[in-house]
Amino acid sequence: MGLTGIQILGKLPKKNCKECGFPTCMAFAMKVAAGQAEITACPYVDPKVVEEIAEATAPPIRTVKIGGGEYTYSLGGETVLFRHEKRFENPPPIGTFIKASMDDSEINRRLELYKKLFWERVGIILRPEVVMLEGDGDLSKFEALVKRVREELPHVGIILSGSSEAIKKGISLCGDFKPLIYAASSQNFDEMTSLAEETKTPLVLSAESLDELSDLADKAIKKGLKDLVLDPGSKGLRELFEDLVIIRRAAIKKRYKPFGFPVMVFPYKYTDDYLLESSIAGIFVAKYASLIILSDLKAESLFNLLVERMNIFTDPQKPLVVEEGIYPVNGPDEWSPVVITCNFALTYFIVNGEIEGSRVPTWLLIKNTDGLSVLTAWAAGKFGADTIAEFVKKCGIEEKVKHRKLAIPGYLAGIKGELEEELPGWEILVGPREASGLPAFLKKVSAELLEQAKAA
Numbered sequence: 030m031g032l033t034g035i036q037i038l039g040k041l042p043k044k045n046c047k048e049c050g051f052p053t054c055m056a057f058a059m060k061v062a063a064g065q066a067e068i069t070a071c072p073y074v075d076p077k078v079v080e081e082i083a084e085a086t087a088p089p090i091r092t093v094k095i096g097g098g099e100y101t102y103s104l105g106g107e108t109v110l111f112r113h114e115k116r117f118e119n120p121p122p123i124g125t126f127i128k129a130s131m132d133d134s135e136i137n138r139r140l141e142l143y144k145k146l147f148w149e150r151v152g153i154i155l156r157p158e159v160v161m162l163e164g165d166g167d168l169s170k171f172e173a174l175v176k177r178v179r180e181e182l183p184h185v186g187i188i189l190s191g192s193s194e195a196i197k198k199g200i201s202l203c204g205d206f207k208p209l210i211y212a213a214s215s216q217n218f219d220e221m222t223s224l225a226e227e228t229k230t231p232l233v234l235s236a237e238s239l240d241e242l243s244d245l246a247d248k249a250i251k252k253g254l255k256d257l258v259l260d261p262g263s264k265g266l267r268e269l270f271e272d273l274v275i276i277r278r279a280a281i282k283k284r285y286k287p288f289g290f291p292v293m294v295f296p297y298k299y300t301d302d303y304l305l306e307s308s309i310a311g312i313f314v315a316k317y318a319s320l321i322i323l324s325d326l327k328a329e330s331l332f333n334l335l336v337e338r339m340n341i342f343t344d345p346q347k348p349l350v351v352e353e354g355i356y357p358v359n360g361p362d363e364w365s366p367v368v369i370t371c372n373f374a375l376t377y378f379i380v381n382g383e384i385e386g387s388r389v390p391t392w393l394l395i396k397n398t399d400g401l402s403v404l405t406a407w408a409a410g411k412f413g414a415d416t417i418a419e420f421v422k423k424c425g426i427e428e429k430v431k432h433r434k435l436a437i438p439g440y441l442a443g444i445k446g447e448l449e450e451e452l453p454g455w456e457i458l459v460g461p462r463e464a465s466g467l468p469a470f471l472k473k474v475s476a477e478l479l480e481q482a483k484a485a
């Protein structure tokens with residue numbers, strides 16, 4: 030059972046010193062109870078109490094971390110069955126495997142894919158983040174492979190598979206960059222769990238049925254292991270889907286400890302068709318994989334999976350936003366057009382993309398609308414004439430340009446007059462309704478401003 034904010038407050042020193050980043054101990058306690066702050070942020074809590082509170086407020090599915098530093102990947106940590114109840118917390122890292130026994134050309138091809146495949150979308154980098162390294166033969170080849178991955182792909186989380194000797198070597202080569210061990214089964218349980226215990230490395234438990242998985246997890250917990258990942262090893266696709274739902278429901282609804290861990294899936298075990306494999310992976314991005322290993326990386330499928338994952342793992346109650354401010358696009362000067370829009374990330378990236386594509390040097394003003402889109406922000410009173418005028422006056426654009434022309438989104442045509450009253454000296458231009466109309470619009474405005482500059 031979790032603790033309430035009041036129960037947590039009772040365990041705090043109540044200094045109201047703000048060192049935790051919250052104005053009062055009460056505010057901090059409420060955030061800890063809601064899972065939005067770590068109890069360790071208060072430096073004055075007794076370590077025993079920290080442990081007690083951390084245990085009581087931990088998510089029903091443990092967060093297991095692999096990698097390190099800026100490339101730490103969190104698996105699990107989920108608290109709900111459905112995204113709309115709150116949000117899904119940690120997007121499942123996606124990757125493929127490389128076997129030490131593969132030809133050099135195939136190993137090189139796979140490593141190159143990790144370097145080549147990345148995309149930026151609404152300011153977020155999308156790429157494969159994990160690789161499963163299989164030491165199924167010559168130990169020296171496996172060592173060389175682990176070294177290459179660490180040197181050439183420092184951002185990629187590592188899953189080590191193979192003999193305990195190979196895995197042990199791999200762990201030492203990873204140093205502080207925590208890998209994941211694959212896997213302890215009924216056959217090698219003692220050997221692998223001891224290795225995980227000795228090296229303090231997260232471990233996958235692999236079984237052939239949910240009953241067996243539950244038994245393995247129970248034994249591992251009793252042995253003191255905490256950082257576990259589950260591989261249900263389901264025989265068919267339908268069974269895998271059912272198993273993942275059962276595991277998630279048991280963990281969230283029943284707080285069933287043996288299933289309170291992230292789950293790993295291998296979609297390629299259920300089909301030879303890569304397109305179908307990608308579709309299967311897509312299902313498990315939504316329900317309920319914490320880590321996905323594909324047979325290969327193909328741009329056309331991977332991009333779709335990563336975009337799907339990004340959409341599902343954004344917080345539905347928190348729109349993606351960009352910071353309020355002045356964004357110079359294409360090297361603007363004092364006679365370049367000035368365009369304003371809201372700070373909803375998608376709007377920003379679409380508008381910015383169109384301006385960049387137009388090659389017209391432009392000042393793009395981004396007004397904080399709490400992530401609401403243009404019309405919604407206007408309806409909510411966050412993007413009306415008064416608030417736009419206030420922002421334009423304080424943002425500093427008047428020092429950057431010699432003209433006084435401001436282009437507003439076409440959907441706000443109705444506020445033109447009011448805005449001109451609020452911004453004396455400024456001429457308000459009504460831009461296109463759709464961002465795709467910006468290049469032609471900006472070329473026209475830019476030409477007019479050049480004429481004005483010549484005349485000045």
Ligand code: SF4
Binds near residue numbers: 050052053057070071
């Ligand atoms: S740091 Fe601790 S004592 Fe200080 S306000 Fe935060 S919770 Fe209270």
